[in-house]
Amino acid sequence: MTTQTSTPPAGVPAGMPSTPSAASAGLAARLGRGAIALAILATSAAGTTILVGRLNAGGLDAVEIALIALYAILILWIGSAFWFCVAGAIWWLNQRRLTGTAAQHVPEPDAARIPAAPDGGARAAILMPVYNEPADRVFAAMQAIYESVHQAGGLHLFDFYVLSDSTDPEHWVWEERCWLSVTGHLGADGKFYYRRRRDNAGRKPGNIAEFCRRWGGHYDYMAVLDADSVMDGRTLVEMVRRMDADPGTALLQCWPRPVNGRTLFARLQQFSASLVGRLVVAGLGWVSGRGSTYWGHNAIIRVDAFAQCCGLPKLSGKPPLGGEILSHDFVEAALLVRAGWAVRIAPDLAGSYEEAPPNLLQSLSRDRRWCQGNMQHLRVLFARRLHWMSRVNLLVGIMSFVSAPLWAVFVGLTIVQAGRADVWDPIADGGAPTPQAAGPLGVDMLAAVAQETQVIGLLALAAVLLLGPKVMGALLVAFDPTLRRSHAGIGRLVAGLGLETLLSALAASVMMVMHARFVIEVLAGRAVKWSAQQRDADRVSWAECWRAHGAQTGLGAALALGTAVGAPTLFWWLSPVVLGLLVAVPLSYLLGQADAGAWLQSRRLFATPEEGTAPAVLARCRELVDTADGMDRPALAQAIADPWLNAVHVALIPHADRPAPPRPALADAFARARRDGLAALSADDWKLLLADSTATRELHLAGAK
Numbered sequence: 253m254t255t256q257t258s259t260p261p262a263g264v265p266a267g268m269p270s271t272p273s274a275a276s277a278g279l280a281a282r283l284g285r286g287a288i289a290l291a292i293l294a295t296s297a298a299g300t301t302i303l304v305g306r307l308n309a310g311g312l313d314a315v316e317i318a319l320i321a322l323y324a325i326l327i328l329w330i331g332s333a334f335w336f337c338v339a340g341a342i343w344w345l346n347q348r349r350l351t352g353t354a355a356q357h358v359p360e361p362d363a364a365r366i367p368a369a370p371d372g373g374a375r376a377a378i379l380m381p382v383y384n385e386p387a388d389r390v391f392a393a394m395q396a397i398y399e400s401v402h403q404a405g406g407l408h409l410f411d412f413y414v415l416s417d418s419t420d421p422e423h424w425v426w427e428e429r430c431w432l433s434v435t436g437h438l439g440a441d442g443k444f445y446y447r448r449r450r451d452n453a454g455r456k457p458g459n460i461a462e463f464c465r466r467w468g469g470h471y472d473y474m475a476v477l478d479a480d481s482v483m484d485g486r487t488l489v490e491m492v493r494r495m496d497a498d499p500g501t502a503l504l505q506c507w508p509r510p511v512n513g514r515t516l517f518a519r520l521q522q523f524s525a526s527l528v529g530r531l532v533v534a535g536l537g538w539v540s541g542r543g544s545t546y547w548g549h550n551a552i553i554r555v556d557a558f559a560q561c562c563g564l565p566k567l568s569g570k571p572p573l574g575g576e577i578l579s580h581d582f583v584e585a586a587l588l589v590r591a592g593w594a595v596r597i598a599p600d601l602a603g604s605y606e607e608a609p610p611n612l613l614q615s616l617s618r619d620r621r622w623c624q625g626n627m628q629h630l631r632v633l634f635a636r637r638l639h640w641m642s643r644v645n646l647l648v649g650i651m652s653f654v655s656a657p658l659w660a661v662f663v664g665l666t667i668v669q670a671g672r673a674d675v676w677d678p679i680a681d682g683g684a685p686t687p688q689a690a691g692p693l694g695v696d697m698l699a700a701v702a703q704e705t706q707v708i709g710l711l712a713l714a715a716v717l718l719l720g721p722k723v724m725g726a727l728l729v730a731f732d733p734t735l736r737r738s739h740a741g742i743g744r745l746v747a748g749l750g751l752e753t754l755l756s757a758l759a760a761s762v763m764m765v766m767h768a769r770f771v772i773e774v775l776a777g778r779a780v781k782w783s784a785q786q787r788d789a790d791r792v793s794w795a796e797c798w799r800a801h802g803a804q805t806g807l808g809a810a811l812a813l814g815t816a817v818g819a820p821t822l823f824w825w826l827s828p829v830v831l832g833l834l835v836a837v838p839l840s841y842l843l844g845q846a847d848a849g850a851w852l853q854s855r856r857l858f859a860t861p862e863e864g865t866a867p868a869v870l871a872r873c874r875e876l877v878d879t880a881d882g883m884d885r886p887a888l889a890q891a892i893a894d895p896w897l898n899a900v901h902v903a904l905i906p907h908a909d910r911p912a913p914p915r916p917a918l919a920d921a922f923a924r925a926r927r928d929g930l931a932a933l934s935a936d937d938w939k940l941l942l943a944d945s946t947a948t949r950e951l952h953l954a955g956a957k
Contacts, residue, residue: 285539288335295331299713300324306706307669315669322662329655330717332648337528337721340535340599344728347600374496376410376473376552378488381459382427383417383452385479388883390414391430392876393482398438400485400869409492411471412444415459417452421938424448425891428901433882450906450943456548457564457580468555478549481508484603484869491552491601501542502557502593503585506601507533508550510608511862511870514790516852517615517843521608523752523858526739527725530599537597543589543641544597548581550604554593558584561591567631571779572624578780579625582649583632586642605862605870610789611844612759613800616766623653623770624780656767663829667811670819722749738861748857758839761832765804792844794837801836808833888938889930889957891948898952905945922947925956 303323307316378397382390394412401407416427431446438444454461460476468474473495475488483506491504507529513519537544562584567574577583585595609615626649632638633646726749729735730742739745812830815823823830832839842848852858862870876883886894891901921937930951933941941947 281541288339288539291335292328292331296324296328299327299710302706302709315665319662319665319669322658326655326658326662329651334717334720336535336539337531337724339538340531340533341724341728343534343538343599344530348732374409374472374492375470376475376492377413377471378410378475378477379413379415379460379463380477380479380481381415381417381456382479384420384423387423387426387430388880389877390479391434391883393873395434395438395876396869396873397483397485398440398444399872401488402485404485404489406485406489409489413463414446415463416446416448417459418448419452421935421942422888424942425888425901426885428904429886429897430883432900448904454576464555464559468559471555473552474555475552476549478606480607481550482605482869482873483550484867487601487603495552495554500594501596502554502588503546503551503595505544505546505551505597506604507599508604508606509862511605512607514846514849515610515844516848517611518608519849519852519858520752520755520843522860523748524756526860527729528721531721531725533597534599537599540597540641540645542594542596543639544585544595545645546581546585546595550606557588557593561587567628572774572777573628573631577625577628578621579629579649582629582646586638586646589639589642590637603867611792612840613792613796613844614789619767620770621780623767624774626650626653627771627774653767653771656764657771659764660768663826667815667819667822670822719753722753738864740856740859744856744859751857757828758832758835761829762801762804762836765807765833790846792841794841797837797840801840804833804836891942892930892951892956898948901942902945902949905943918944918947925951926954930956
């Protein structure tokens with residue numbers, strides 16, 4: 253095992269180039285980042301200046317000043333996203349110039365580039381933390397990754413771990429059975445490990461921290477996955493090679509592309525990511541440089557650096573703003589950069605995949621957790637000695653949710669202003685002036701034209717900033733033959749882009765209202781509960797959609813009526829927002845249907861490269877899930893009745909560090925199982941019995957049924 257240090261290698265200060273060519277590249281990167289920053293500020297200044305000119309006809313009052321301040325913040329926010337995409341497009345064009353294609357690639361296996369093991373070579377662990385997830389999908393993914401790594405010639409580099417925090421006893425037994433099946437099929441004894449924590453304190457960060465304490469000393473690197481992650485073996489081997497080649501890098505983040513979507517919503521997310529996601533990731537990676545962020549999975553991490561730097565603080569006070577940090581990944585990246593390590597994004601590496609939420613309701617449920625975690629970053633943002641880029645990354649995460657209530661307030665103030673004087677009406681008095689009324693110099697006419705030009709300028713700026721990334725992504729695909737074919741050609745690409753823009757615009761107002769609600773709930777002290785994600789729903793019901801979006805429909809109706817009566821011109825300007833709210837229920841229902849997704853797929857709309865020709869590791873994972881050989885869900889009673897499963901379960905119960913369960917309750921559950929049979933046991937009874945090796949073994953020996 254190679255020896256790692258807890259600080260970056262000495263010799264060259266962090267971030268300083270060591271060769272003339274590196275110095276030129278570093279200067280170019282700094283100049284590029286400066287140009288992006290100036291472009292963002294100039295965009296915000298231009299938009300704000302236009303709005304000031306439109307409102308400043310007779311001086312500014314409090315409402316108008318508030319409108320201008322909010323607009324300046326919001327235009328800065330969407331302008332940043334636009335210019336990050338511009339940077340990403342430039343990066344991809346340069347990549348195409350250097351490699352001949354703009355498509356992401358998986359590096360071909362090359363034995364000469366794989367670090368050698370056993371003579372002091374690097375060692376890495378692949379970790380998949382799980383929490384009450386479908387075990388057949390989890391272990392199918394790990395088996396597919398294992399086989400892919402083996403085919404890439406890198407099996408000697410990696411060990412594999414499934415780290416369970418599952419609390420449902422049925423999931424414990426299911427995970428154990430799947431582990432038995434997979435390790436037996438692969439002959440992976442000594443390479444493939446399963447461990448379930450009894451005390452899941454700290455959630456996923458606590459799970460990873462325990463791994464580092466117990467087994468981290470055996471490894472140089474750990475590749476952290478999510479329960480829905482799949483990664484190509486060649487990509488994992490290449491990530492190890494890059495970490496070995498750059499001892500100053502502590503974390504290398506690979507972009508997880510959404511795949512396997514069946515519902516319309518999931519396929520919409522896949523298509524959008526394929527067009528715009530690649531630009532965002534490349535732009536963020538280039539602008540952030542060695543101060544990039546971490547998304548919590550599909551990344552490789554230097555274990556020693558992580559263990560030394562990433563002990564998360566417990567925030568003072570109670571949740572939601574206090575307690576354990578939910579969005580741990582951004583903070584962990586910031587702590588690594590603060591210690592002098594580099595955190596980088598590798599936008600050129602493909603072979604990294606995840607699954608998108610199947611419907612809008614599940615996406616919003618996930619966003620609620622993220623909102624609480626990102627709002628906690630307000631407590632971290634001004635921590636001492638953080639790198640400025642880390643503060644920017646934290647602020648971006650905060651603004652991804654805070655922007656929603658800001659937009660809501662902006663819309664509200666616009667309605668208030670329109671009730672006094674409709675600022676969106678090109679002619680202040682509601683009628684077109686005649687040349688005679690304009691006076692000899694046509695001053696009134698010129699003023700009216702100027703006002704109309706200002707409104708058009710604001711609209712044009714908004715259209716460019718919001719639609720520009722989609723157009724750039726589509727052009728990047730259209731002008732690359734490989735990407736163009738993988739998206740089913742120009743015609744379907746354009747049709748998909750139009751449909752994606754329409755559906756995303758309608759969903760945007762729903763997301764705005766819900767995100768604003770999430771922020772208010774967090775600030776009001778309402779904390780979220782930790783629950784397993786639903787990843788495989790093929791449809792949602794009308795009742796679910798009405799419960800989730802009924803209030804938004806009412807809000808849309810109120811906005812439509814109020815603006816139609818009080819500010820007719822504003823009604824048309826706000827019609828996209830109002831329409832999205834009015835159709836929230838049927839839109840959410842449609843997006844959550846697998847039938848709608850299949851209909852579009854049959855016509856090759858929203859096509860993506862992974863959908864046309866599935867990468868081998870994804871195809872293998874799907875095959876394993878479909879066959880589920882030996883990975884079907886067992887009944888709880890099998891943990892008692894099946895000799896082999898019972899023996900393995902008893903062996904896997906943690907002994908040294910587990911607190912003894914309450915003896916009276918355990919004795920009562922044991923007696924009930926002997927007297928009334930296993931079918932009489934409750935879920936709490938099963939938790940007690942399956943956590944106790946003696947009770948589980950004795951029930952097996954007694955032949956309990």
